[in-house]
Amino acid sequence: MAPAQPSHHVTRALTRTLGNVTVGVALLALWGVLTLVGVVVEQGKDAATYFASYPAPIARAIMRLNFDDIYHSGWYLASVGLVLASMTVATFTKVIPRRLPPRRAVTIDAIPLHAHVTVPGNEASVRERVERFFSTRGWKIVRHDIEGTQWSFADRHNWARIGVLVNHTAILVIAAGTILYWARGFAGETAILTGQTAQIPQTHALIRLDRFAYTIAPVLTKGGMVYQPIDYVSHVTVVGRNGLPTPMVVRVNHPIDVDGTLVYQASYGFGMRVTVTHDGRPVPALSRHTLVEGDALSIPGTTRSVVYERFVPTVDRQTHMPSSDPRVTNPAVILSLQEDGTPLGAVLDPLRSPVDLGNGWRIVPQRAVLYSGFQYRYDPGVPLVAAGAVLLLIGLVISFYFLPARLHVRVDPAGKDASTVGLAATTVKGYDIFETQFQELVDELRKHVD
Amino acid sequence: MHAMALDAVLMVLALSSYAVGALALVVYFFSREGWLRNFGATLAVTGCAAQFAQLGARYAETHIWPLLNLYGSLSLFSAMSVAIFIAFAFRYRLWFAGGFVLALAAIFLAYGVTWNEGVMPAVPSLQSYWAKIHVPLVVSSYAAFLVSFVFSILYLVKYYANRHYARRSTTFAAAAAGGGAALLTSFAVDTPAATLSPALRDTPALAAAAEHGDTVAEWFSTLPSLAQLDVLVYRAVAVGLPLLTLGVITGAAWAHEAWGAYWQWDPKETAALASWILYAAYMHLHTRHAWRGLRCSWWSVIGFASIIFCYLGVNIWISGLHSYKM
Numbered sequence: 193m194a195p196a197q198p199s200h201h202v203t204r205a206l207t208r209t210l211g212n213v214t215v216g217v218a219l220l221a222l223w224g225v226l227t228l229v230g231v232v233v234e235q236g237k238d239a240a241t242y243f244a245s246y247p248a249p250i251a252r253a254i255m256r257l258n259f260d261d262i263y264h265s266g267w268y269l270a271s272v273g274l275v276l277a278s279m280t281v282a283t284f285t286k287v288i289p290r291r292l293p294p295r296r297a298v299t300i301d302a303i304p305l306h307a308h309v310t311v312p313g314n315e316a317s318v319r320e321r322v323e324r325f326f327s328t329r330g331w332k333i334v335r336h337d338i339e340g341t342q343w344s345f346a347d348r349h350n351w352a353r354i355g356v357l358v359n360h361t362a363i364l365v366i367a368a369g370t371i372l373y374w375a376r377g378f379a380g381e382t383a384i385l386t387g388q389t390a391q392i393p394q395t396h397a398l399i400r401l402d403r404f405a406y407t408i409a410p411v412l413t414k415g416g417m418v419y420q421p422i423d424y425v426s427h428v429t430v431v432g433r434n435g436l437p438t439p440m441v442v443r444v445n446h447p448i449d450v451d452g453t454l455v456y457q458a459s460y461g462f463g464m465r466v467t468v469t470h471d472g473r474p475v476p477a478l479s480r481h482t483l484v485e486g487d488a489l490s491i492p493g494t495t496r497s498v499v500y501e502r503f504v505p506t507v508d509r510q511t512h513m514p515s516s517d518p519r520v521t522n523p524a525v526i527l528s529l530q531e532d533g534t535p536l537g538a539v540l541d542p543l544r545s546p547v548d549l550g551n552g553w554r555i556v557p558q559r560a561v562l563y564s565g566f567q568y569r570y571d572p573g574v575p576l577v578a579a580g581a582v583l584l585l586i587g588l589v590i591s592f593y594f595l596p597a598r599l600h601v602r603v604d605p606a607g608k609d610a611s612t613v614g615l616a617a618t619t620v621k622g623y624d625i626f627e628t629q630f631q632e633l634v635d636e637l638r639k640h641v642d
Numbered sequence: 643m644h645a646m647a648l649d650a651v652l653m654v655l656a657l658s659s660y661a662v663g664a665l666a667l668v669v670y671f672f673s674r675e676g677w678l679r680n681f682g683a684t685l686a687v688t689g690c691a692a693q694f695a696q697l698g699a700r701y702a703e704t705h706i707w708p709l710l711n712l713y714g715s716l717s718l719f720s721a722m723s724v725a726i727f728i729a730f731a732f733r734y735r736l737w738f739a740g741g742f743v744l745a746l747a748a749i750f751l752a753y754g755v756t757w758n759e760g761v762m763p764a765v766p767s768l769q770s771y772w773a774k775i776h777v778p779l780v781v782s783s784y785a786a787f788l789v790s791f792v793f794s795i796l797y798l799v800k801y802y803a804n805r806h807y808a809r810r811s812t813t814f815a816a817a818a819a820g821g822g823a824a825l826l827t828s829f830a831v832d833t834p835a836a837t838l839s840p841a842l843r844d845t846p847a848l849a850a851a852a853e854h855g856d857t858v859a860e861w862f863s864t865l866p867s868l869a870q871l872d873v874l875v876y877r878a879v880a881v882g883l884p885l886l887t888l889g890v891i892t893g894a895a896w897a898h899e900a901w902g903a904y905w906q907w908d909p910k911e912t913a914a915l916a917s918w919i920l921y922a923a924y925m926h927l928h929t930r931h932a933w934r935g936l937r938c939s940w941w942s943v944i945g946f947a948s949i950i951f952c953y954l955g956v957n958i959w960i961s962g963l964h965s966y967k968m
Binding site: 213214216217220221223224225227228230231232234235263379409411412420421422423424443444445446447454456457458567568569571574577578581582584585588589591592593620621622624625627 | 761763764765767769770772869872873880883884888891894895898899900901902903904912915916920922923925927928929948951956960
């Protein structure tokens with residue numbers, strides 16, 4: 193016989209390692225720890241934020257190890273990959289082969305859960321009574337002659353041995369759904385001003401915001417009266433693949449489906465119509481747009497730009513500072529001025545009040561225009577993820593709540609017209625978990641066959 | 643006003659029932675006086691019923707789902723911890739552990755009261771039928787893990803007591819080295835302290851000490867065996883892990899409807915995932931004979947710490963979609 197190739201040894205060693213439960217658990221623990229790192233270390237911030245929040249060595253470590261975006265880092269993906277690999281190998285090398293253990297003769301007394309019951313009657317009749325006792329209680333009986341000795345094997349919930357297989361399959365199905373999204377799905381967001389139309393770039397579907405409405409309710413709290421938005425609704429007209437304009441309503445928790453892409457109500461805000469003047473004369477080119485928060489207007493002939501930072505629905509009339517009241521009662525805007533990208537300052541400017549930008553330039557915020565913030569997402573993997581989730585739940589219920597157990601039964605003569613029934617029980621979860629039930633079974637058996 | 647007064651009365655009833663019941667059951671833990679068990683059990687049931695009545699009364703009055711803030715969810719957490727424990731206690735006669743569960747429930751409920759900000763209507767993203775499904779499931783899973791945590795602590799106490807006795811005396815150490823004994827026949831633990839039960843079969847040093855008349859060791863004999871305590875921990879995790887799984891699944895479904903993605907690596911989602919991973923690892927470890935018992939009990943303690951971090955740490959200290967952080 194030819195000697196095994198070195199690569200064969202490596203493959204076997206790798207298979208044995210990955211299929212080992214302890215290794216699998218260690219990989220799970222690693223995955224868990226990396227997941228927790230992402231909870232503790234705020235994700236997606238810039239380096240300055242980490243250096244401000246942590247001692248320098250830790251901040252440096254965070255940046256170097258990609259812990260600032262850990263869930264997309266090589267470490268994380270590798271840990272998930274290894275867990276999946278370990279799970280797959282264990283499924284094929286251990287779970288599937290061991291799903292139905294062979295029926296073998298055992299030394300009854302060597303098994304911790306065992307009992308001997310002496311019963312009147314000859315061997316054959318006692319065996320029959322014992323088997324009938326177990327089969328009427330839902331145990332599946334199989335007889336085997338092993339080296340001249342008759343054994344009866346009573347199995348219960350054998351089907352539940354697939355619980356682990358179901359769980360592992362579920363995880364793989366979920367992983368497949370996730371990969372499908374990475375490969376074929378897309379997501380994005382857009383803010384649409386009232387009356388404006390936006391396009392979903394990947395599908396060319398058009399969405400026009402006809403009307404946006406929101407409701408603000410007063411709430412009496414321990415700290416006093418507060419106002420909070422309790423509902424916001426976008427009335428839109430959608431043009432999809434069929435080319436037909438279709439009116440639809442989008443609200444939070446109620447997305448619309450546009451040719452398979454789901455569009456969600458994510459937020460709302462206030463755009464701003466402004467008038468820009470130079471030496472007292474309106475500049476139409478700069479005054480025709482509606483700005484949304486973050487938009488900047490460059491001032492011609494200068495290196496300055498003015499940024500519409502945000503809309504303030506209510507300015508406190510006493511402190512002249514922005515209040516947290518979301519109702520539009522005394523509105524203003526916050527504008528910031530930049531020179532060559534360097535911030536020069538910001539101003540809280542009531543509507544229709546001019547702001548001097550220097551060199552004869554002025555900007556006047558005229559009126560607010562509501563916009564609706566949408567998120568859209570196309571995820572072809574959702575059905576797979578959902579199916580995997582349901583499968584996982586089923587697998588957990590099977591694994592936890594159905595205990596596959598096997599009783600090894602042999603009947604031996606015990607003097608004249610009596611027999612001894614030897615019983616030993618094994619389960620997939622050890623002996624302790626079945627102890628009470630086994631004792632109850634034995635007690636019942638004693639009463640029944642006597 | 644009348645309804646809010648009822649709300650407060652029920653809350654006070656629940657808190658005081660838990661506090662007095664905890665005291666009664668802790669004393670029962672040491673004395674094994676039957677009337678203390680009955681008294682404590684009655685108070686546990688009363689407190690639990692008062693809590694559910696309080697949540698119901700709040701909902702009936704305000705028509706706002708009461709679990710949308712930390713006050714409401716901590717109320718449910720306490721109530722479900724006690725309810726799940728009561729189910730275990732009746733099934734396996736475990737009232738001796740009730741004092742610790744009730745004490746923890748009282749602590750969490752009292753802490754929850756500090757988060758009562760009055761009646762606030764739900765923000766748009768919380769106005770969903772999923773709030774009635776996802777939140778109770780997740781909170782119930784946390785409650786089951788609290789019960790498994792208590793059983794784990796009892797395991798560890800008995801284990802280290804046995805080790806202490808083994809180290810303390812050569813006689814007990816010899817007994818410990820001698821190993822196993824008779825088969826345990828039941829979970830029954832409401833036996834007089836004077837009776838030595840087979841519950842000491844896996845704590846031979848304690849068994850030897852009890853035979854020598856050591857009172858503390860005799861008292862330990864009234865606790866289930868280490869093997870049975872380990873099974874109890876497993877059974878409590880068997881309630882918690884499927885509930886947590888279903889909670890995460892329903893949370894993902896809700897996120898899919900509300901925010902456009904079933905998973906956004908929000909701190910709460912990832913903390914829940916980390917806890918799920920830990921308990922999934924527990925499930926795997928428990929299949930290994932060498933890992934059952936001591937190691938699994940410690941793992942369960944760590945798992946519960948992750949649950950508390952997920953539930954309270956993330957909500958209070960970390961910003962995110964689930965945050966109460968100001």
